[in-house]
Amino acid sequence: MQAALVTRLDGPVAVEVADVDAPEAGGRVLIDVAAAGVTYPDVLLTRGEYQMKPTPPFVPGSEVAGTVRSAPEGSGFAAGDRVAALCGIGGFAEVAAAGADSVFPLPDDVSFAEGAALPVNHLTAELALGRRGRVQAGETVLVHGAAGGVGAAAVQVAKVLGARVLAVTSTEEKAALARRLGADETLPVDGFKDAARELTDGRGVDVVVDPVGGDRFTDSLRSLAREGRLLVLGFVGGEIPTVKVNRLLLANTSVVGVAWGELVMATPGLLQEQWARLLPHLEAGALRPAVGATHPLADAGAALARLDERRALGNVVLTVP
Template sequence: MPQPEVTPRSDATGALPDAMRAWRVTQLGEPAEALALDTVPMPAPAAGEVLVKVAAVAANFPDVLLCRGEYQVKPALPFSPGIEFVGTVAALGDGVDGSAVGERVVGSKIGVLSEYAVLPASDVWTAPSSLSDAEAAGLTVAYQTAWFGLHRRAALQVGEWLLVHAAAGGVGLAAVQLGVAAGARVIGVVGSEAKAAVAREAGAEIVLVRGVDDLVSGVKAATGGHGADVVFDPVGGAAFDASTKCIAFEGRIVVVGFAGGTIPSVPAGHVLVKNYSVVGLHWGMYPGLRPDLIDTARRELTRLADGGAIHPVVDHVVPFERAPEALTALASGTTVGRVVIEVGS
């Protein structure tokens, strides 16, 4: 049933302000130098859009790349980073069906590191009631990326060996938890012993420490020589190269990103001889091309969250006024799980 018309200049608590605060990239560089806290006019939702009062934003590595001008999407300066959030619907544009003022939602769109954000109604969904704001803020990008990588691209099966690189990071922990929920046997690769404990707690059966353990021999030993049936790789570079040496017959390497800074070349001859697949995952294409699969992923993630099978790990929370610190911490590679920026209540 269509929603009754709602004026876009009011919310559940009364009239909206005329202006809001937003972090904006005013010059390209590291987050601490690139970002400025500005006061900007309050946006209003157009037809098919919702206005959301942002409660929390999860920092993502693409936010760092946006600040540097190294992301595949390059908005014109000045612009707001931030790509996923939790908040409350404050107003509806014309023709919106299925959203209601006051509903707690999560969603994703570049530009949400602000007190309010406007985005298409199709880009938000009801936040699982089992998760706090800090936890829910990091549910959309990391967990949908992991879900599509494991289930849509790799067709992960019960009992298969899953190798997850950067297993203590935001998307890596999501892949570990979803792999365990799917009945896979998970091997995690992390950067330190401290991070190893986090990966084990998330359900990794075996954890290898980069620079300490030999990845190839470790995977072969853990799997009795079988190798990894599925590799989830958001790192690239040496991690990808090592994966090609311990991939199982008919294994699948899912290329998710290149956080290590090096984009590897695919060894086509080796792919042929060892009979494995290298598949890419660009989650951002699915909302536009296969929204039906996005709906499926959302339902499944909500079910798993409410059932306790997945639980976003929060490293720490910073207040809105210190948002650049969150991106700097993320870029350092020392955090585990998500760093969350608390915007408002």
């Protein structure tokens, strides 16, 4: 089969498409891949900077959508089923393998490109806003990076939870996307704290979703209302910020870590529980990933570079012939 290979740990430029052996089932669900989502961890894998460090050559790609080729008895899946799946690694290929607990039914009106962009970002957002952030209907949620993969997912998940959403973006084009996804207000990066305070009549926001980190972290803390929660999802801005804990004490606020992958591995059944909560909203059309760019499998390196250089608007997806 054709697959995109990381041949050396030099970033997206080191990705080549080649013929490799198709995976064996080994008790897993085999999927004929129609589309594969491109995520920031995939970029880190190409440089050996992710916590999982496979030895080159290897096939990156953690999320796919397509049709089941074969499935073990009792898995709940059968050949021909439309599915999305988390495969951990190996998704940038014509065939991928995933454990049955990481395979999810895909509604007929969700395209494969949309399905491939769903698992990592939307399940991360669901965990962040639901289990970790405990967002309640009527609360106000501020989302950084609201036109990126996890940020865009957070906008949509916050809306289905009944929250008011303030989306922070760096350009008007990204702001327009955030509004299409359901954001109630959009704010520029510069001055977002004061704008958020003004929009909440000085009270502040209940929750901040921050996959960016860097120099906006302190102002995010200052944006919180009493008993507000700042959800830390990552540091795509590069710098890992620090917090003076007296700030938390003074306003009874919290900084909450959201390591979705770690919790999923430690909690059997969590993925299926999350998908079950999202599925009604997928079927109703309330959750749809913003697929901003599609690349053929042969251009996997370019797709990864688009994300690495922060040129992505919405999700980046590989299509597999």
